[in-house]
Structure formats: structure tokens, C-alpha cells
Amino acid sequence: MAKRRKVPKDKRSGVPKKYLSGVTGAKRSQLASLTKRISKLARAGKRIPQSLIDRRVRLGKKKK
Numbered sequence: 001m002a003k004r005r006k007v008p009k010d011k012r013s014g015v016p017k018k019y020l021s022g023v024t025g026a027k028r029s030q031l032a033s034l035t036k037r038i039s040k041l042a043r044a045g046k047r048i049p050q051s052l053i054d055r056r057v058r059l060g061k062k063k064k
Contacts, residue, residue: 010028010032012029012032013029013032013033013036015032015035015036019031019032019035020032020035022060022062023059023060027059030059031056031059031060034052034055034056034059035056037052038052038053038056
């Protein structure tokens with residue numbers, strides 16, 4: 001059976017790079033910690049506040 005490849009992760013945060021693409025600097029680390037927080041809540045089966053989701057979307061948006 002073929003070996004399954006590991007997902008490339010960000011060195012500093014350990015979050016998969018896919019979720020941090022296009023963001024650099026302080027915003028990137030903020031986004032990483034927010035993603036970790038949301039994933040922890042989701043794993044525990046708890047409710048994810050809309051404010052966290054909104055903040056994550058805002059951090060990932062591109063500047064115009």
C-alpha cells in the first residue's frame with residue numbers, strides 16, 4: 001500500500017501551511033493561534049463563537 005504523505009506544516013505554529021497562505025508577519029501568527037483555538041473547540045464538540053469565525057475571515061482576507 002502506498003505511503004500517505006505528511007501535510008506540510010508551519011515551523012513556528014505547527015498549523016498546516018494551507019491555512020496560513022497569503023498572510024505574513026504578525027497577522028500570520030494571530031491567524032495560527034486563532035485556528036488552533038477554533039480547532040480545539042471543534043474537537044471538544046463545543047460551540048464556536050461567531051466572533052472567532054469573523055476574526056479568522058478578516059485576518060485571512062487580502063488587502064484591496
